[in-house]
Amino acid sequence: MPSTTFFNLPEEKRERLLAAARAEFARVPYEEASVNRMIQAAGIPRGSFYMYFTDKEDLFRYLMENYGRMLEERLGQLLDQAEGDLFAAFLDLFDDIRAQWESGACRELASIVRRNRQMQPGAFLDRRGPEAILDRLRDRVALSRLDLRTDTDLSDLFRLLVFSTAGSLMAAGAAGDPAGARLRLERTFGILQRGALSKAASC
Numbered sequence: 738m739p740s741t742t743f744f745n746l747p748e749e750k751r752e753r754l755l756a757a758a759r760a761e762f763a764r765v766p767y768e769e770a771s772v773n774r775m776i777q778a779a780g781i782p783r784g785s786f787y788m789y790f791t792d793k794e795d796l797f798r799y800l801m802e803n804y805g806r807m808l809e810e811r812l813g814q815l816l817d818q819a820e821g822d823l824f825a826a827f828l829d830l831f832d833d834i835r836a837q838w839e840s841g842a843c844r845e846l847a848s849i850v851r852r853n854r855q856m857q858p859g860a861f862l863d864r865r866g867p868e869a870i871l872d873r874l875r876d877r878v879a880l881s882r883l884d885l886r887t888d889t890d891l892s893d894l895f896r897l898l899v900f901s902t903a904g905s906l907m908a909a910g911a912a913g914d915p916a917g918a919r920l921r922l923e924r925t926f927g928i929l930q931r932g933a934l935s936k937a938a939s940c
Contacts, residue, residue: 739799743789754779754789755803758796763848767797767856804846808834809870813877821879823895824926827902831922834906835915850910867896894929901925 743751757778761770772793776786790796812830819825837843850856871892878891885891901922909918 738795739789746789750781754781754786755800758800759845759849762797762800763845763852766852767793770797772796805870809873812870813874816874816877821877822882823878823898824930827898828919828923828926831902831905831919835909835919838910838915847910850907854907856907867899868892870899871895897929898926 754775757775760778761775764770770793772786773783775796776783790799808830811833812826815826815829815833816823819829834843834846838847875891880891883891883894885894905918905922905925908921909915
């Protein structure tokens with residue numbers, strides 16, 4: 738997590754460093770990304786960087802969480818458009834990001850995903866995980882559409898949807914097969930919606 742010193746910087750200086758970091762992580766895999774190149778591009782001293790971030794990993798995690806917040810904001814908008822339908826909103830989020838894969842923030846995100854195929858979907862989440870996102874979006878979810886039987890059902894379902902969607906996006910970016918990734922995501926959602934247990938079977 739960035740230090741208070743970083744957040745106290747003028748916005749223009751903060752963004753200059755973050756833009757340099759995004760460009761570097763989009764250009765090469767994480768292991769090859771250079772703090773020296775970032776600070777040279779941003780025009781800041783090396784000592785200042787370590788007053789802002791603990792290390793390269795700390796900066797990378799912060800950038801990924803920023804992307805996560807961007808996706809969370811969009812998910813909230815899509816939930817509103819889908820009248821609270823969680824499954825529809827997550828599918829729409831996948832489509833929305835894929836449609837912008839070659840432009841703006843999504844273009845950089847796509848490049849980072851392609852360069853780091855081993856990256857886990859959880860990299861986009863804040864340190865409290867999917868539950869923190871759900872806490873902020875809960876009022877926008879149409880609970881009447883869901884068959885929730887325990888206090889944790891919504892949280893568990895939301896976690897499954899988050900990781901399924903993030904994993905499919907990363908697979909689409911890494912493999913270059915967005916249509917295939919979306920089809921697998923649809924199938925996964927279908928299993929979750931209908932349940933996989935035979936109606937004739939009993940637990």
